[in-house]
Amino acid sequence: MKLWDKGQGADAKTDQFTVGQDRELDLLLVQYDIQASRAHAQMLGQAGLITGEEATSLITALDEMAEEVTAGKFTIGSDFEDMHSRIEYLLTERLGDTGKKIHTARSRNDQILVALQLYLKAELSGIRGQVEGLFNRLMTLAEEHQSVPLPGYTHLQVAMPSSFGLWFSAYAESLIDDVFLLNAAERVADQNPLGSAAGYGSSFPIDREMTTKALGFETLKYNVVAAQMGRGKVERTTATAMASVAATLGKFAMDICLYMSQNFDFISFPDHLTTGSSIMPHKKNPDIFELIRGKCNLLQGLPNQLFLLTTNLTSGYHRDLQLTKELLLPAVEQLKSCLEMATSSLAEIRVRIDILKDPKYDYLYSVDTLNERVLEGMPFRDAYREMGEAIAAGTYKPVTDAKHTHQGSIGNLCLEEIRAKMTQALKG
Template identity: 60%
Template sequence: YYKEELQTIRHKVRILFDTLLNLAKTHQDKLLPGYTHLQVAMPSSFGLWFSAYAEVLVDDVYLLDAAQKTVDQNPLGSAAGYGSSFPIDRVFTTKALRFSTLKYNVVAAQMSRGKSERTIAMALGSVCNTLARFAMDVCLYNSQNFGFVKFPDELTTGSSIMPHKKNPDVFELLRGKCNKIQALQTEMTFITNNLPSGYHRDFQLLKETMITSIVEVKDILDIFNYAIAQTQVQTIDLNDPKYLYLFTVDNINTLVEQGMSFREAYQKIGAEVQKGTYKPDTSKQHTHLGSMGNLGLDEIKAKFPG
């Protein structure tokens, strides 16, 4: 069951990964303000934003694959935890059920109860952590004060008393569901914490929440895959006064390339900011690999495990 479900989840993550890379390619030239500490910081792009989450999903797949490797060991033959006096062929069942290997030690096979669930929960939590952060970005960027993205009416809701509202309820619920899944690893750990070797009835308590969570993660990914494909990227006016200082670092770097020390360049631009005389030069290009001018989409795509 776990093997099949992890493969299904991995496939759904791959769909999202491909969608994000396609969105990154489509919108690679559209600039987006970058923020640190939730304050305007440096220029970014929608291409950089979408492909960032795509590449982070690769890390999540590494953990899904680790969980898959953990559960892909045949435990059959452990019986009550100490094997059987019947001359069973455990190698045959391993091949017949398409396990990659056998959990040889029968006590170790029994001890995999709980450990498998903890490993799966960690992997699911990692995927959901990425999705929760992405959902938060969407909620933020969809708000009037940002206005970077919009969604069709069917993906937003109105207010019972405020007729102007288009609330991102879908992404808010995705965020909440993802945060809930991240608590799963703690539950799996506490149920099995400090249990001695051998079978215990406590293990029965693992199944209900684990199976429910697997179903929820699949639903989360299905909804995410549908919703994110409907993203309506907006054109952002970077001449808006609130983005005045977006290019200060680029302008400092230009002065450094002209021979000024970084300290002096920083002080010069900083003084202009303080005096209110700063005028941004937006012509600086970002060309190194992984920057907004050179996204490395092919390289990111190649990183996804086959």
């Protein structure tokens, strides 16, 4: 069944090419299409476009369909183009002519828009919750290991003293920036496009404010052309926020992989969180974090893919936009799985407490030693030159007990302030 079929169906090759992955992907969206159809039926009844009895029948049938989705019994067979055609077919099968009235005053264009935006609102909220979970895990680790020393690096060269507390809380606070972007993406999605129909509204006296409230949108997308122009834009905005989370997570995964190598040996995980080699019995590979790194690197390319797909499209609907689902929906699942694995694995991370006993890390303290000279009254540039000469001559003796007291330093992590900032960010 195709909602646009006027009696002359497409051939099999055309059908296969144009439908693409819609049937599979729509199973992720169908609960939201049913939710929107329910609100639409209620609005049609109140606007007098269908009778109250017809509205009640449609709502009851849609509620039953929603239960089938929850139970995993809802399917979209090859006879149907997408979830829209399947839902309308089932309504007509159960209600006769009343089922055929559900499409009054709407189009598949605003149907998919509203379903997609309801889906993205829910998924963005869920991702934000997972980010909060990772944040809390990192902050707990920062508190537990705040005084455990760790070498700091620039250019992958030994640089200055750091700590596990500083490292863990650095990624925790970075996640707050990602929450800001998730909030922004949710705001873009939180505008009701239902009623824009094919992008130019309709002559039916519909009540778009009513469906906006019924569906829990913050506001509606007033201009019907602007509503349709949101297709592609809402996906790009969401992808940008997801890419930001992925960038933070991918960088952290790279640190994990580096610090687990025998050359560093700063951290380790239990055997059940690592993998081995088919020929090297000593191997404990960080496959979980390597895959997180790889998946997150691919996720960072998602906004560019969506920009390339949509960049030269005029206003109004184009079939190209169907492809946004094939890019975005699997990416949502990938990011969620990466967040889940990172958070659960970190519960079992083990850190080394004696790293800085190795003499090669004495140079971490060159800046602190230099600063001691400055505090004693020596001009900075003279102290810098003197320190360089001592290092070159092999007479350098590090000062290892210098205090770092300013906000955000190894001696003053400001963990409570970081927690308060995240609390505020989560409020939107």
